[in-house]
Amino acid sequence: MKRVALLGMPNTGKSTLFNRLTGAHAKVGNWPGLTVELLSARILVGGDMVHLVDLPGIYDLCGHSEDEAVVTAFLTQNVLDLAIVVLNASQLERQIILLGQIVRPGLPVILVLNMADEAAALGVTIDRDALSSDLGIPVCLISAKYGQGVEQLHALVATALRELAPAEAAPANGPLLDDGALDAALRRSVMVPAHASHALTEKIDRVLLHPWVGLPIFFALMYLLFQAVFFVGKPIQDAMNWALTAFRTAVLDPTFAALPTVVGGLLLDGIYNGLGTVASFVPLIILFFLGMAIVEDTGYLSRAAFLMDALMSRFGLDGRSFVMILMGFGCNVPALMGTRVMRSRGLRLLTMLVIPLSLCSARLQVFLFFIAALFPSNMGALVLFTLYVVSIATAMLTSQLFKPRFVNNDPFVLEIPPYRFPTLRQMVFRGWHEVAHFLRRATRFIVAGVVLVWLLTNFPSAAVPGSADTWAGQIGNLLNPVLGPLGIDPKLTIALIFGVVAKEVVIGALAVIYAREGGALMNAIASEIDWVQAYSFMLFALIYTPCLSTIATIRSEARSGRFTALAIIWPIALAWMISFAFYQSARLLTAAT
Secondary structure, eight states: EEEEEEETTTTTSSSHHHHHHHTTEEEEEEOOTTTEEEEEEEEEEETEEEEEEEEOOSSSSOOOSSSHHHHHHHHSSSSEEEEEEEEEEEGHHHHHHHHHHBBBBTTHHHEEEOOOOHHHHHHHHEEEHHHHHTHHHHHHHEEHHHHHHHHHHHHOOOOOOHHHHHOOOOSSSSSSSOOOHHHHHHHHEEOTTTTTTOHHHHHHHHHHTTTTTTTHHHHHHHHHHHHHHHHEEEEHHHHHHHHHHHIIIIIIITTTSOOOHHHHHHIIIIIHHHHHHTTTHHHHHHHHHHHHHHHTTHHHHHHHHHHHHHHTTTTOOOHHHHHHHHHHTTTTHHHHHHHOOOOHHHHHHHHHHHHGGGGOOOHHHHHHHHHHHHOOEEEEEEEEHHHHHHHHHHHHHHHHHHTTTTTOOOOOOOOOOOOOHHHHOHHHHHHHHHHHHHHHHHHHHHHHHHHHHHHHHHSSSSOTTSSTSSSSHHHHHHHHHHHGGTTTOOHHHHHHHHEEEOTTTHHHHHHHHTTTTTHHHHHHHHOOOHHHHHHHHHHHHHHHHHHHHHHHHHHHHHOEEEEEHHHHHHHHHHHHHHHHHHHHHHHHHHHHH
């Protein structure tokens, strides 16, 4: 099978092109010789099956960040049939230097000038044929966002794979194009107006990047996003709850009635209740990811990093750290891997320590459940917003405490792209990608988790299911002196224990523990705890030990057992202190009133 790699600088639309070429068939896998996961897919090009690999975005093959080292190692350790270099058509003068570092003997290259529509809007004209002739490589003008020119790229790739001999592993030096040749080619082939600018972007940034109102606007927009998620998603969630309950009553209960009690209980009260309760929150999660996709793809996320840099620097972090924390709202694992762009090991470790404090999608599901069960509907967005604020506050506190140990000596450099509103296809694809990733992980962990929880809550066989005499009840009672002062009862304690495996298991575990699902489960929990206990539980679930996947990623990325131990122990201690302070203070205030 022929292997093709996508290379380019960040914010050139490389990932958009990858998605356009591969559709929904991408996967993440480990590469031999590299301690890193890369996105790859198999596609058919001109009758040949091609293994397409999306490499990290880099600025310089001679740089020192881990992403740059990954690309260099990949080029030297893997045999490539073709390299596709993606550059921004409106920024060729600045980006062309990367092409000069990649083009070398034995490595066939196609140059893709993406965002050709933006370049044309700015008045930039490119003589593709002349540029191709001067550089000695095929050149293609495209807009990956709208699909323009992608068919021509397919044809160029097919021709290159058919005509060019397979390459050996490319050497790390010996480029064919020096800076002088590149500059001469640009002067002959590219015309840039003297006053090319993104006028609309500049006008919007005068407001959104204002030093006084920029941050309040950002937090206000995020709050409105949460309001929209609840306003649109809650009726859909209620409908799914009703449908799942009706399906069990009308179909599953009669079907499994003849099965032994133990088997029927495992299938219905265990697996179905657990998966069904998680599934009912998928609409809210989809809407959240769609909203975050808009925030990121428009370029507003980069501006949030710029706004936060001055504040973050006081805590030993920088704007990139803030971006990684926001990425952690989706999933901690890719956010942790994203720290490879940081050259300073101190900055990277400090950022990795605070990322697991982000309110990830798995925790989001837990909080949506408790908010729906214990709080009025008009308070839902506010409660969720406060949890996001606490998430960022705990990250700031952690970085402030540990910054003397993890010193940052890496200057902050961030490219702010022009505003680009994503297409409907981009938003749907991005939302589906995130939700599919969540569901794959959730299904795998929840099935195993709810089966184990069911066993713990139903055995020994002489005990009443769900009682204090079961194995789960005994574990909960054993830990009650530790978590009881936080308002967390033994049943909630069991759910937290299984949450260490994966936070997605928490709600499924509760469905098994209470032997109910959906609205019935919410009512059962609301009858046993009040809003103070619920919020204390959510605070603890927000902060305490990250899931096993996150822990494994921290160990792999940090390459330090001591740091991994710190990343496990510190969140538990912090979660206990914050939940204790909230619960005891709230109880004193409610008693006084």
